[in-house]
Amino acid sequence: IFILVTSLISAQSVAFHENFEPPSFADSVTSTQSTPGTNDWELSSVLSYSGQYSDSCTSIIATTSHLITDSFSTLGKFVVHLDFAQIAKIDFLDIAIVEISVDNGTNWIALTGNEYLGSALNFATLGRFNSSSYGNDWLPGDATATPDNSWWKEEKFDLSVLASDKSSVMIRFTLQD
DSSP states (O other): OEEEEEEEEETTEEEEOOOOOTTTSSTTEEEEESSTTSOOOEEESSOOSSSSOEEEOOOOTTOEEEEEEOOBOOTTOOOEEEEEEEEOOOOTTSEEEEEEESSTTSSOEEOOTTTBOSOOSSHHHHSSBOTTTTTTTTOTTOTTOOOOGGGOEEEEEEOHHHHTTOSSBEEEEEEEO
């Protein structure tokens, strides 16, 4: 799975932004995994949405990996959107979800079709992304197909109900086998 977090916007101001580009690279996100020592999220120059880098993670058997944003504030903001570009070339049974915390990471809520404004065919019903999310665009029947830059899909979530006027919001991208 490849992800480029472009911005979390509130009204017309940007509350959080990460593009994985120099000079800061991925300085506003951290990663964790359930199996220590396994490959984890890492910068990649193989694919990029705009610029030279993205962040990527490989699904590993019985492992859950997270890419977590730093905490940010939406105080005084009542319209909050999450925009990002992604490629989820993962097995249908693997899970790629987006979660939000409004209490600095103590509790997490998985985003659902209620917040989703994108065009993935099955996100509203499954609440996750996988290789069949965009029909045949990501060649779901071909496990050996290699993504290219034409595979990027732009996603948008309206987080206003969950994240407006909050002091410590975080977003977590989860990949689970």
